[in-house]
Amino acid sequence: MLSGAYLSITSARLHDVIAPALGHRLKLDTAVAKLGIQGVTLKSGEEIHANVVIDARGAFKPPVPVGWQTFVGQEFELEADHGMEHPILMDATVPQVGGFRFIYVLPWTARRVLVEDTLYADTPTVDYGTCRRAIADYVTRRGWAVKTMIREEAGALPIPLEGRGEAFWPDATLRIGMRAGLFHPTTGYSLPDAVATAELLAGMDLGDRDRVYHRVKQVALGKWRQRAFFRLLNRLLFRAARPTERFRVLEQFYQRPEPLIARFYAGRVTWLDRARVLAGRPPVPIARALAHLRGQ
Numbered sequence: 001m002l003s004g005a006y007l008s009i010t011s012a013r014l015h016d017v018i019a020p021a022l023g024h025r026l027k028l029d030t031a032v033a034k035l036g037i038q039g040v041t042l043k044s045g046e047e048i049h050a051n052v053v054i055d056a057r058g059a060f061k062p063p064v065p066v067g068w069q070t071f072v073g074q075e076f077e078l079e080a081d082h083g084m085e086h087p088i089l090m091d092a093t094v095p096q097v098g099g100f101r102f103i104y105v106l107p108w109t110a111r112r113v114l115v116e117d118t119l120y121a122d123t124p125t126v127d128y129g130t131c132r133r134a135i136a137d138y139v140t141r142r143g144w145a146v147k148t149m150i151r152e153e154a155g156a157l158p159i160p161l162e163g164r165g166e167a168f169w170p171d172a173t174l175r176i177g178m179r180a181g182l183f184h185p186t187t188g189y190s191l192p193d194a195v196a197t198a199e200l201l202a203g204m205d206l207g208d209r210d211r212v213y214h215r216v217k218q219v220a221l222g223k224w225r226q227r228a229f230f231r232l233l234n235r236l237l238f239r240a241a242r243p244t245e246r247f248r249v250l251e252q253f254y255q256r257p258e259p260l261i262a263r264f265y266a267g268r269v270t271w272l273d274r275a276r277v278l279a280g281r282p283p284v285p286i287a288r289a290l291a292h293l294r295g296q
């Protein structure tokens with residue numbers, strides 16, 4: 001049990017706050033056909049010019065070697081209170097089918113809960129059947145009676161194993177978000193980086209396009225470099241551990257002191273933290289682990 005706070009926002013809530021602030025300037029369901037440094041061409045042929053164009057079109061074909069975090073989540077309204085006071089970040093006591101598998105539970109209200117089946121897999125293919133069965137089994141095990149399933153979400157997030165951050169910056173396009181490699185390498189979460197990027201941009205003079213480009217790129221590359229340790233951990237997960245034994249790498253991690261776990265989620269581990277995560281009984285065969293210690 002971790003005592004730290006765990007904050008969440010829904011995409012609907014984000015939309016409700018941002019849309020009025022942008023007003024008529026917001027264009028939804030509008031595909032961009034071509035993107036340049038100071039303008040975009042929409043699929044309709046319309047051209048829009050701007051001093052600063054930011055490419056935030058989400059994940060694209062990963063430019064570095066990756067494993068995958070695939071998942072299906074279902075949000076339920078229950079017949080009775082679930083009785084949970086806190087989220088469950090990882091319940092890996094479920095069968096380890098296909099790789100490192102765990103259930104994530106997010107209680108939104110007393111009766112509304114998101115149950116997500118997550119798999120650290122070698123391919124991005126989402127196995128809907130297995131995930132849905134795992135969620136149903138979990139709900140049954142908890143003794144929850146489902147009134148309605150409100151929605152289902154699914155995804156495949158790249159989990160980088162190695163490579164240089166520059167690979168996300170092949171040209172002079174200013175990128176942010178997943179496209180700029182701005183996400184936590186092990187959890188795949190990008191919301192904290194997105195908030196930091198929004199604050200960075202809000203504090204800059206957008207009149208100087210080159211300065212904005214260089215500053216955002218510098219921050220993104222700095223984060224990528226700082227996060228080399230997480231890519232090492234990912235290599236241990238994906239390359240050194242056998243798929244059904246992958247859970248051991250993180251099982252050992254969650255036995256570490258809570259401040260270390262908080263720094264891990266924030267992507268700010270110290271050198272002592274790194275030593276602590278890797279110390280102790282090796283969760284993977286030592287020879288295979290050593291073979292993966294090098295890299296970026």
Ligand SMILES: Cc1cc2nc3c(=O)[nH]c(=O)nc-3n(C[C@H](O)[C@H](O)[C@H](O)COP(=O)(O)OP(=O)(O)OC[C@H]3O[C@@H](n4cnc5c(N)ncnc54)[C@H](O)[C@@H]3O)c2cc1C
Pocket residue numbers: 030031032033056057058059153154155156157176177178179188189190191192
């Ligand atoms: C189901 C799911 C749940 C997730 N849950 C979490 C979570 O709880 N916490 C967390 O931190 N991360 C989570 N992630 C991971 C990650 O944070 C999200 O993927 C996040 O939305 C990435 O943000 P982004 O802005 O980089 O890209 P996106 O949110 O993917 O936004 C890219 C946008 O660009 C648009 N676009 C793409 N191409 C074009 C085009 N040619 N023309 C016009 N528009 C285009 C897309 O339609 C999309 O709206 C989740 C991912 C998924 C898929």
